[in-house]
Amino acid sequence: MNGKPAILTNMAFWQSGAWTAATTSIYPMEGRASDPEVLSPWREAWLLFRQRARFDAVVTMGTRATLAYGLLCAVAGADSKQIFTEVFIDDAKPGSFFWRMKAAAFRLVARRAIGVLTNSSMEVETNAARFRLPLERVRFVPMHSNIPFAEPSAADGGYVLSAGRTLRDYATLLAAASRIESRIAIVCGRDDLAGVKMPANVEILREIPRDVYLEKLRRCSLVALPLLPTERSTGQVVVLEAMALGKPVVATRSPGTIDLIRDRENGRLVPPLNAEALAAAVNDLLARKSFAAELAARARADVTQSRTFDLHAEEKLRAIADLLDLRRSESQR
Numbered sequence: 001m002n003g004k005p006a007i008l009t010n011m012a013f014w015q016s017g018a019w020t021a022a023t024t025s026i027y028p029m030e031g032r033a034s035d036p037e038v039l040s041p042w043r044e045a046w047l048l049f050r051q052r053a054r055f056d057a058v059v060t061m062g063t064r065a066t067l068a069y070g071l072l073c074a075v076a077g078a079d080s081k082q083i084f085t086e087v088f089i090d091d092a093k094p095g096s097f098f099w100r101m102k103a104a105a106f107r108l109v110a111r112r113a114i115g116v117l118t119n120s121s122m123e124v125e126t127n128a129a130r131f132r133l134p135l136e137r138v139r140f141v142p143m144h145s146n147i148p149f150a151e152p153s154a155a156d157g158g159y160v161l162s163a164g165r166t167l168r169d170y171a172t173l174l175a176a177a178s179r180i181e182s183r184i185a186i187v188c189g190r191d192d193l194a195g196v197k198m199p200a201n202v203e204i205l206r207e208i209p210r211d212v213y214l215e216k217l218r219r220c221s222l223v224a225l226p227l228l229p230t231e232r233s234t235g236q237v238v239v240l241e242a243m244a245l246g247k248p249v250v251a252t253r254s255p256g257t258i259d260l261i262r263d264r265e266n267g268r269l270v271p272p273l274n275a276e277a278l279a280a281a282v283n284d285l286l287a288r289k290s291f292a293a294e295l296a297a298r299a300r301a302d303v304t305q306s307r308t309f310d311l312h313a314e315e316k317l318r319a320i321a322d323l324l325d326l327r328r329s330e331s332q333r
Helices: 019-024 043-056 063-076 097-111 125-133 171-179 210-219 236-244 277-285 289-306 308-332
Strands: 007-010 023-025 057-061 082-085 114-119 138-140 159-164 185-187 204-206 220-225 249-252 266-268
Touching: 007 043, 019 023, 019 308, 023 063, 023 308, 043 057, 043 063, 043 125, 057 063, 082 097, 082 308, 097 125, 114 125, 114 308, 125 138, 138 249, 159 210, 171 185, 171 277, 185 210, 204 210, 204 220, 210 236, 220 236, 220 266, 220 277, 249 277, 249 289, 266 277, 277 289
Parallel strands: 007 023, 007 057, 057 082, 082 114, 114 138, 159 185, 159 220, 185 204, 220 249, 249 266
Antiparallel strands: none
């Protein structure tokens, strides 16, 4: 399309000057140095709905806010001008009444939308199938690192770190623990691994502050990230933070890791649900320090060159412009 599109969003992506200069957020962005207090999904949806007329595209982030905004527009018979982002496919088995109703609602909203942005190349086909959209209306935009400056950390506290909550396969990590030749620290949620007997070399850290987690990350020997089999992208935040800090990563091959890790080039990928493969890959990097350092250096270079806030914003803005051009061409046929 000619000129820059006018974009309204509920994203508070204050970390990127490129993004804030090109978009209007329902949250105040000027001078911001931290995340705002998040409004409820329906409040976000209502603010977007009231302001949408002045914009070419409305980029909705998050599953609930995206659905709420789309339904408001559908009920009002209004052009939603909507582009989804960070709308994650659930892993619930289809068939239940609730699942069918939710799927139908999302398909209605998606049919009226301009398109969908996803952070995983594997999710292009799964999102298109779930929302019943043509593939060209789903665009892959690589995820960014949350570490603003990719400063390496040479500290080695002699432990393997695993972290996160969503779709983590800590059962496989615990099964591998007796074979892993290191202490293991797991940073997880309040209820994760509750009542599970821990191997002697495993420490559980629940609900720790982010600065404490980052310090644990800076001081670990490497990061092990086992993930459950899923069609949904997950684990990217931890992987990118580890890469930015120059830490070797061993992760499950999954939608959230295949775009970030090239096996034996900038990290290690192992099959899902395979404790033996996980332990072998971790032990190999613990034993071969120079090889692990090479992988970590390449990973950090990848983050510095292609996973910064502004590069992510520029790719997202290009994808939005492409989707708008696609819609325009379709309307002229």
